[in-house]
Amino acid sequence: MCLAVPGKVVEIRDDRGTRMATVDFSGIRKEICLAYLPDVEVGDYTIVHVGFAISKLDEESALETLAMFKELGILEEELGVESTEVGGTAS
Amino acid sequence: MKYIDEFNDPVLARRLFDEIARITTRPWAIMEVCGGQTHSIIRNGIDQLLPEEVELIHGPGCPVCVTPLGVIDKALAIAARPDVIFCSFGDMLRVPGSERDLFQIKSEGGDVRVVYSPLDAVRIAEENPDRQVVFFAIGFETTAPPNAMSVKLARDRGLTNFSVLVSHVLVPPAIEAIVGSPTNRVDGFLAAGHVCSVMGSWQYGPLVERHRIPIVVTGFEPLDVLEGIRRVVAQLEEGRAELENAYERVVRPEGNVPAQAMIGEVFETCDRQWRGIGEIPMSGWRLAPAFRDFDAEYRFDVGSINTEESGLCRAGEVLQGLIKPNECEAFGRECTPRNPLGATMVSAEGACAAYYQYRRLEGPTEVGVSVG
Amino acid sequence: MAEETPALDFEGWSCPLPLRSYPRVVTGHGGGGKLSAELVEHLFMPAFGVESGSELTDSAVLTVGDGRLAFSTDSYVVRPLFFPGGCIGDLAVNGTVNDVAMSGAVPIALSSGFILEEGLELDVLGNVAEAMGRAAREAGVRLVTGDTKVVGQGAADGLYVNTAGIGVVPEGVDIHPLRARPGDQIIVSGPIGLHGVAVMSVREGLEFGTEILSDSAPLNGLVAAMLTAFPDLHVLRDPTRGGLGASLCEISATAGVGIEYEETAVPVPAEVAAACGFLGLDPMHVANEGRLVAFVPPEGVDAVMNAMHGHPRGAGAVRVGQVVEDHPGVVVARTRLGGTRIVDLPLGEQLPRIC
Numbered sequence: 001m002c003l004a005v006p007g008k009v010v011e012i013r014d015d016r017g018t019r020m021a022t023v024d025f026s027g028i029r030k031e032i033c034l035a036y037l038p039d040v041e042v043g044d045y046t047i048v049h050v051g052f053a054i055s056k057l058d059e060e061s062a063l064e065t066l067a068m069f070k071e072l073g074i075l076e077e078e079l080g081v082e083s084t085e086v087g088g089t090a091s
Numbered sequence: 092m093k094y095i096d097e098f099n100d101p102v103l104a105r106r107l108f109d110e111i112a113r114i115t116t117r118p119w120a121i122m123e124v125c126g127g128q129t130h131s132i133i134r135n136g137i138d139q140l141l142p143e144e145v146e147l148i149h150g151p152g153c154p155v156c157v158t159p160l161g162v163i164d165k166a167l168a169i170a171a172r173p174d175v176i177f178c179s180f181g182d183m184l185r186v187p188g189s190e191r192d193l194f195q196i197k198s199e200g201g202d203v204r205v206v207y208s209p210l211d212a213v214r215i216a217e218e219n220p221d222r223q224v225v226f227f228a229i230g231f232e233t234t235a236p237p238n239a240m241s242v243k244l245a246r247d248r249g250l251t252n253f254s255v256l257v258s259h260v261l262v263p264p265a266i267e268a269i270v271g272s273p274t275n276r277v278d279g280f281l282a283a284g285h286v287c288s289v290m291g292s293w294q295y296g297p298l299v300e301r302h303r304i305p306i307v308v309t310g311f312e313p314l315d316v317l318e319g320i321r322r323v324v325a326q327l328e329e330g331r332a333e334l335e336n337a338y339e340r341v342v343r344p345e346g347n348v349p350a351q352a353m354i355g356e357v358f359e360t361c362d363r364q365w366r367g368i369g370e371i372p373m374s375g376w377r378l379a380p381a382f383r384d385f386d387a388e389y390r391f392d393v394g395s396i397n398t399e400e401s402g403l404c405r406a407g408e409v410l411q412g413l414i415k416p417n418e419c420e421a422f423g424r425e426c427t428p429r430n431p432l433g434a435t436m437v438s439a440e441g442a443c444a445a446y447y448q449y450r451r452l453e454g455p456t457e458v459g460v461s462v463g
Numbered sequence: 464m465a466e467e468t469p470a471l472d473f474e475g476w477s478c479p480l481p482l483r484s485y486p487r488v489v490t491g492h493g494g495g496g497k498l499s500a501e502l503v504e505h506l507f508m509p510a511f512g513v514e515s516g517s518e519l520t521d522s523a524v525l526t527v528g529d530g531r532l533a534f535s536t537d538s539y540v541v542r543p544l545f546f547p548g549g550c551i552g553d554l555a556v557n558g559t560v561n562d563v564a565m566s567g568a569v570p571i572a573l574s575s576g577f578i579l580e581e582g583l584e585l586d587v588l589g590n591v592a593e594a595m596g597r598a599a600r601e602a603g604v605r606l607v608t609g610d611t612k613v614v615g616q617g618a619a620d621g622l623y624v625n626t627a628g629i630g631v632v633p634e635g636v637d638i639h640p641l642r643a644r645p646g647d648q649i650i651v652s653g654p655i656g657l658h659g660v661a662v663m664s665v666r667e668g669l670e671f672g673t674e675i676l677s678d679s680a681p682l683n684g685l686v687a688a689m690l691t692a693f694p695d696l697h698v699l700r701d702p703t704r705g706g707l708g709a710s711l712c713e714i715s716a717t718a719g720v721g722i723e724y725e726e727t728a729v730p731v732p733a734e735v736a737a738a739c740g741f742l743g744l745d746p747m748h749v750a751n752e753g754r755l756v757a758f759v760p761p762e763g764v765d766a767v768m769n770a771m772h773g774h775p776r777g778a779g780a781v782r783v784g785q786v787v788e789d790h791p792g793v794v795v796a797r798t799r800l801g802g803t804r805i806v807d808l809p810l811g812e813q814l815p816r817i818c
Contacts, residue, residue: 002127004127006095016248025737026737027674027734028664028672029671030671035240036347049234050207051209052208055285058339058340063092065318069106095740105801130818134804136798136802139803140800180816180817181817182815185810194490197490198485198488205815207815429810
């Protein structure tokens, strides 16, 4: 429902009392409102929706999630359980 | 860490597919409530790669599609006024009202502008002091804080030419309506990660308790969606019904507190009609009385517009997975992606629109997408 | 509304549909998608007395005496007039040169018609004209005839340019969408989406910062090099409005063949992906002005690829997919995860989404 993408805060400034930032999305830079993330600092990654930063990304948690994905199935492989075929079942 | 490519890795996706296939022993129906997740599922072909037992039902989570017909008609009436600059998110322009859409209003001379952010509408109001600028404030909880901010800024800056037409919808009452229906066949839900980033995951605890149904807060990249599905299936297979967060890098249990405070100040809860579904009690937000001066419905006196929806559309049953889209009498006849009657045909990811597309590939009897 | 709509036979839905329900022109009619196609099919073709189902290509090939001429026209209304990497002037030359080149022809000469808004600064017009001259020299074509009209203030958005071009089709060359057939390999000449993103970055209300430049460039040199290496190219198309996705859909529908491509093979620059990400657009539907897509029979692929890689406009050429026996008229993308999705013609113009 809500298209929101991660971007990196590269500059913060004040616009008539509203906290604004330049956020970089892999080479695309956009002016973003930081009013709802008062603690965000330059260098942080945030999730941006319709011009507003709505959440700060937690790198530690992201790394943990990815590490967990990498471990998935390892146990089965060691036990010799075959990987299930997942291609081509257009159901 | 860029937080996108890492969560698109096909090797890790294969591990998740394998794991889901390994733990699945029985048929399960899982609803992703959010249109963004539906988009990710269709865009990546995830539904075709899941085990046959896992059926994904695409939920009512596209805010553009569920905006009620009566509100669209109000928007069209306001946008057609010569003194108005009507600002809208781009995807709202092609959503049809009873007789017209915003593109058509524009072609007839209406000043309809696409904005990326509600703040753009405020800027347009500042730049055009002699025109009335109306912003079409629709969306789920995620879009509410930005929309609320536009009203707040307009008041703080003394803008008397800015107003909003509000039609916000809320996720938890919609889940309640679906799971509480006597015909419900959804076994577990993927909750919408970005809605939860604003409102917090705590909102879903009572639903899990009351209905003994697994709800997993889920993100939007392919690995996020797969992890959400994996956790729901794991709960179902183990007989558990819990609230889990599979999108921890973004969603905190308490959500975004300053954003919630702004919502509480600017909006109040109300009953809301969902297009193609019907009225769901306390499932929407409208402007709080303190901000009535900024309410376009009052400013332009369109409150009396109250359009009945087509009785032909059975989107509600489709959304609950009770009928397949082609079992609706209007499917492919009165209702097509170009002339949609209900929410599920409006957006490309809607259950009916997706079904319509896949019929081109598979022919009339076989269908290549699980839509319930 | 529903009561007034006649019941439609699902199987035959695409043909008998009237011009949607729009009584007036909407911007989408110029978007290069379904609405544009319908305007041609249901309004222009009957009015011009052209038979339904006739060939519709960006340039017409006419037999004149012993030879064949390619003839094409295009109007340029881009906003703003100047954008990163180009302006309306070079676009007007390159666009028509490319339309002519897509029939395999060697472009010779262009006409230029200007519609100017009263009050336009002469400096602006001068800069546009200079850009046209430069682009024509680079493409090796001459601007040979022209026309200028002025309309009142507010009746045009600064300036519009129309160009028409002619070229000579070399003997033995037969390039046409109808020639796409199962087995043909699909080659894209370089990264996609640059022009569309560059223009969007400076469009009012959407502005964003980017280093991206439009890919606006003449492709006749590249086409000549490809034809020298392998004359039997089946189809060429420059994926402008509607993007690569629309080009593939149109070719698939015209030839009645299925198309399959690998999403991971399509060259999408990181910045294009990022811009599309936050605006909710599909890079496959973003405009290009200096790219081509070629359908080449398998035996010609190596020769064509080598020729492209040896030319500056084709250095980034890659094979992205092929024409298949299955699902005639439908374009299917194989996703990074190994699933499939159907790629459809966009309805009208692409707009930023929130959902």
